[in-house]
Amino acid sequence: MNKINLKEKLTYIKKHWDPKIIAEVNDMHVKLAKLKGDFTWHFHENEDELFYVVKGELVLKFRDKDVLVKEGELIVVPHGVEHKPVAEKEVHIMLFEPRKTLNTGNVENEKTKVSEEWI
């Protein structure tokens, strides 16, 4: 039962699109990531995913709209919903998702990664 400081943990993240685990709550993982640029269109068959913006701005593209998520804001992407995260400038986010969620969901490509590493 130690506290976790998001800003301090974020200093350990060196690469974009490379989420690291900071906590476990029931069957969910809490992760931190730094994003910059475009990600892959994908959906998660069974997993809902929460994005909380710690610093910067994240655009979540859906097939019918774009949502701009700013610092201190969050958005939940329900399972089955296609989405594509885009960050024009670097954004720092906290993610909540079930353990073993594949970052690219139904798609497998060079960005695919299962985060197993704790910081």
Place this chain on the structure above:
Amino acid sequence: MNKINLKEKLTYIKKHWDPKIIAEVNDMHVKLAKLKGDFTWHFHENEDELFYVVKGELVLKFRDKDVLVKEGELIVVPHGVEHKPVAEKEVHIMLFEPRKTLNTGNVENEKTKVSEEWI
């Protein structure tokens, strides 16, 4: 799929120790609450609980130590672990816990509440 602004949602919370739901992720609820004063010693038989401090400072008392959690910090209290939240001044927090988690866990008293209300 709308974004949620924590500060804006917090304006709807008028009472201390009265968490309101802002989002659902898989089988978890995301809640906001304003705390001030002492809560009840309790534990949750099956549910882990995450406390994230949005504004202010929260002390989480455990039987063997106190942890001061500040703005931008979080702590996970595993199921089965006795704890007592204390806030000398008002603190604003975000909670992640399984649906239907009873706020006072194994204890039932005047503070007991199942949060069912969304804001």
